[in-house]
Amino acid sequence: MNKLQVALAQISPVWLNKNKTLDKVKTAMLEAYKEKAQLIVFGEGLLPGYPFWLALTNGAQWDLKINKVLHAHYAQNSINIENGDLDEVCALASQYKMAVYIGIIERASNRGGHSLYCSLVFINDQGVICSVHRKLQPTYDERLTWAPGDGNGLQVHSYKGFTLGGLNCWENWMPLPRAALYGMGENVHCAVWPGSEHNTKDITRFIARESRSYVISVSALMTKNDFPKDTPYFEELLDAAPDNLANGGSCVANPDGSWLIEPIVNSEGVFCTEIYLNRIYQERQNFDPSGHYSRPDVTQLHLNRERQSTLKVKE
Numbered sequence: 628m629n630k631l632q633v634a635l636a637q638i639s640p641v642w643l644n645k646n647k648t649l650d651k652v653k654t655a656m657l658e659a660y661k662e663k664a665q666l667i668v669f670g671e672g673l674l675p676g677y678p679f680w681l682a683l684t685n686g687a688q689w690d691l692k693i694n695k696v697l698h699a700h701y702a703q704n705s706i707n708i709e710n711g712d713l714d715e716v717c718a719l720a721s722q723y724k725m726a727v728y729i730g731i732i733e734r735a736s737n738r739g740g741h742s743l744y745c746s747l748v749f750i751n752d753q754g755v756i757c758s759v760h761r762k763l764q765p766t767y768d769e770r771l772t773w774a775p776g777d778g779n780g781l782q783v784h785s786y787k788g789f790t791l792g793g794l795n796c797w798e799n800w801m802p803l804p805r806a807a808l809y810g811m812g813e814n815v816h817c818a819v820w821p822g823s824e825h826n827t828k829d830i831t832r833f834i835a836r837e838s839r840s841y842v843i844s845v846s847a848l849m850t851k852n853d854f855p856k857d858t859p860y861f862e863e864l865l866d867a868a869p870d871n872l873a874n875g876g877s878c879v880a881n882p883d884g885s886w887l888i889e890p891i892v893n894s895e896g897v898f899c900t901e902i903y904l905n906r907i908y909q910e911r912q913n914f915d916p917s918g919h920y921s922r923p924d925v926t927q928l929h930l931n932r933e934r935q936s937t938l939k940v941k942e
Contacts, residue, residue, distance in 0.1 A: 709736045720750045816842045
């Protein structure tokens with residue numbers, strides 16, 4: 628019987644510090660390896676953290692210096708894949724024979740190298756980056772610092788007999804991207820979040836029941852203690868921030884919508900469980916949203932996977 632040992636890495640970033648947060652990622656991978664995990668999932672934008680300052684600094688005020696300075700600091704600590712910023716994570720994935728979903732803030736070279744994208748990266752157990760999904764629609768104040776992505780990373784990955792896919796945060800509320808992944812055969816859905824149980828407690832079970840898939844929701848944590856003292860405007864942020872900005876809420880739902888792991892709140896760690904392929908087939912017997920319970924003669928979805936860029940070079 629096909630089974631998969633999965634690890635939920637509910638950790639806090641060293642906020643806006645790429646290198647120190649990478650160290651925490653590597654430590655979490657080692658812990659998951661010791662638990663014989665074959666897949667580890669990290670939260671949205673964990674490297675180097677979620678832009679919480681936008682809700683604390685009047686983020687929409689035009690030309691406000693604090694927002695410009697923090698955005699520049701964010702960009703300098705973001706991930707440039709082409710420059711090798713994920714090479715150590717890839718090396719560990721290969722060494723541990725462990726696949727990885729990890730949320731990053733990507734500074735994309737093929738879009739000029741300055742704008743930021745909230746991206747979900749899949750690395751296989753050979754250490755190869757197989758997809759980089761840039762969040763299609765940043766949510767509310769996120770649009771002040773993240774650019775909208777494209778459909779290039781809407782892909783699934785065969786792994787140990789399962790078919791993995793994933794979306795960032797409120798993308799999970801978007802019916803058509805979900806349907807696209809279902810249509811590609813997804814049966815393990817990895818939903819990544821910046822943190823907080825209010826995001827994960829309802830939709831995790833809903834997606835599981837809708838898709839008849841396992842749903843792995845992974846969130847980060849964030850408190851005032853995670854603000855490094857060398858963060859620009861440290862004192863101003865500390866004064867404006869609540870004590871707890873993200874309380875986690877990582878969880879796993881079975882393909883029938885029941886809990887396998889209920890939301891875990893205010894606890895940092897790597898939490899492991901096992902999932903079974905046969906459980907998915909049992910639930911697809913009476914409902915399969917892209918198979919016998921679909922009507923493609925009536926409704927169809929078209930997916931554009933082209934990587935968007937302002938520049939196309941012909942040699």
